[in-house]
Amino acid sequence: MATLSFYGAAGTVTGSCSMLQVGDTRFLVDCGMFQGNKTIHELNAKDFPFDAASAEFLILTHAHIDHSGLMPKLVKHGFTGPIYCTPPTADLLSFMLLDSAKIQKSNAERQNRKRARKGEDPVDPIYTEEDARKALALLRGQGYDSWFEPHPGVSVRYWNAGHMLGSASAELKFADGDNGNTMRMLFSGDLGPEEKAFHPEPTAETGFDYIVCESTYGDRDRDDYTLEKRREMLRKELVRGLSAGGNVVIPAFAVERSQELLHDIGVLLAEGALPETTVFLDSPLAKAVTEVFIKYAGSLDDVELNERQLFRDPRFRLVQDVEESKAINLITGGAIIISASGMADAGRIQHHIKNNIWRSNATILFVGYQAPGTLGYYITSGEPMVRIHGKEYLVKAEIRQLGNYSAHADQGELLDWVMERAPVAGRIFLNHGDDDAREELARLLAERGLDPEKIVLPQMDESFELIAGDARSKGRLPERVPQTELLSDWNNDYAAFIAALTLRLTDAKDDDQRRRIIAQLRKAL
Ligand SMILES: [Zn+2]
Incomplete structure (x- = not known):
């Protein structure tokens, strides 16, 4: 018998964190940060609903902060076990967790300035750089396709998930109680699309007792596209934006999305397919992470530039320091400005949006998912005015969106991935998606012949007893924040x-x- 608990990403897409108890051994799969509106963020500061010190090890699927970002907090609260991940994930985290610690520090400072004005006591950051360094010291690299044993009786094997550099699905094997059977489980992690720059499509073994599958795009299908077609669409947007005379501002995740854009823009520039322009990548994290991509360049798929050219076009400016970033504000046209965060809810991108969104010749080009409650969500929803850093800005710039840079499998690809894993003897848990997406995916899986009784939509903080192919809910813990506030x-x-x-x-x-x-x-x- 085992117990599976969902401590995040159940009915939402962030805060991925599941706990398994096998016999007396407890361990975690992912420990991510909650992202979205202020209510969701509050979850990061609250206590874990479990004893961090009781987890003996952690299996990490990939480096994205919504899967890894609370690992330093876990360490702060007593976790000392090894954290397993693929080697590229470890390399990415060495920058991402320290960057996240800096964000926690500046968030706490900003909060404390407000609190001081109201005569309230200061709050501590969720974690510090030291906590992040301690978490990094626990990382243990494990490659794809080979078993390792993090604990006697528990075996794990990583499969390529095609979602980002180093991303993995985690296959688990352990004894099913004392009956002599082996329980086989698969955590999808985040799954990439079939057509994705840099990585092959996701794959894994077949035949499981339990699968935990993400469902981010469970209710959305994208048009089929090739990487060439996608690059052509990007070219059209950039040419249109630059010829309007203003800047083209692109909010992009620092990791992977920024490098995909640099690759595609680099190819277009090399082909002479774009007007003369300067391309700013204004994100210290993106700059550092680009070096990790260069390190693994030899293993990346679909790269159309040689390793010396990749990310190194003379028209690229990879911006690190604040003064250089501020200098970009003086440029009123003809530049492509890529900056993080991808949903424009934090980071330097907000300054670039402030500087350009009210200019009718500027373009803000969104290339990723915009979660409800984020600035990117409001801008792409067609709001005529938005509020940034406490001030209102008229939206005069051209607001454009390109959907095909998504790092997630769409509905059809999710369905295919699950069906390819069949047969599933026990249950399929759909997590990491809002309820509409999960319900639609469940309906379509049933249509494809899966027994609807076997499909489970776990709730936040709900636990299940896994016995002989069955899954019995043990109920939920009391709500940490009102569920209704999560979207808005x-x-x-x-x-x-x-x-x-x-x-x-x-x-x-x-x-x-x-x-x-x-x-x-x-x-x-
Ligand atoms: Zn991810």
């Missing part, structure tokens, strides 16, 4: 309201009308 909380409502009010006041025909609007609102209060 009062902070989101407030930002939307202030932006709408500012717009209304701007559009009012005279001051008299403005005063009437304010008087009506005061009355409502």
Whole structure:
């Protein structure tokens, strides 16, 4: 018998963290940060709903912060076991976790300035650089396709998940109680699409007792595309944006997405398919991570530039320091500015958006998923005005989106991946997706012949007893934050309201009308 608990990414797409108890041995699969609105972020500061010190080891699927970002907090709270991951994941984390620690520090400082003004006690950062370094010291690299034994009686094998550099699905084998049988389990991790630059499509073994599968795009199918077609679409967007005379600003994840863009833009520049331009990659993390990609360049698929050219076009500026970043603000046209974060909810990209979004000749080009509640979500939803760093900005720039840079399998690819893993004797747990996505994926899996009784949509903090192909819910822990606030909380409502009010006041025909609007609102209060 084993117990499987979902401590994140159940009904949401962030905070991946599952715990397995096999006999007396407890271990974790991923320990990610929650991302999204302020309510979701609060989960990161709250206590773990389990004893961190009781986990003996951790199996990490990939480096993305929503899968790895709370590992330093785990260490801070007493975890001392080894953390297994692929070697590229370890290399990426050596930059990503330290970067995350810096973000935690500056978030705490900002919060504490606010708290001091209200006479409240300061808060500690969720973790420090020292905690991150301690977590990094626990990393143990394990390659794909070979078994290792993190604990006597528990075997693990990584499979390529095709999602990002070093990403893996984790296959587990352990004794099914005392009955002499072996239980076989598979955690998909995040799965990549069939057509993805740098990595082959995801694969794994067949025949399992239990599968835990992500469902991010369970309710979405993308148009089929090739990498060439995708690059051509990018070219059109860049040519259109640059010929309008303004800058093209691209919010992009620092890891992988930024390198895919640099690769594609590098190819287009080498072909002479773009007007003369300077390409800024303004993210210290992206710059560091690009070096990791160069280290593994020999193992990357679909690279159309030789290793000396890759990411090194003379028109590229990989920006590290703040002064250089600020200097980009003086450029009002003709540049491509790639910066993190990809959902524009933090980081230097917010400055570039502030500087360009009100210019009618500028373009903001989104190339990734925009989670509800993030600035990127509001901009791509067509809001006429947005609030950044406490100020309102009119959206005059051209807002464009390219969907085909996604690192996630779409609906059809998820279905194929699950069906290729058949037969599944026990249960398929669908996690890492919002409820609409999971329900749709469950429906389609049933349509393809899977027994609907075998498909489980676990809730946050819900545990299951796994016995002989069955899974019995042991119930949920009390809610850590109200579930209803996860997609949109009062902070989101407030930002939307202030932006709408500012717009209304701007559009009012005279001051008299403005005063009437304010008087009506005061009355409502
Ligand atoms: Zn991921």
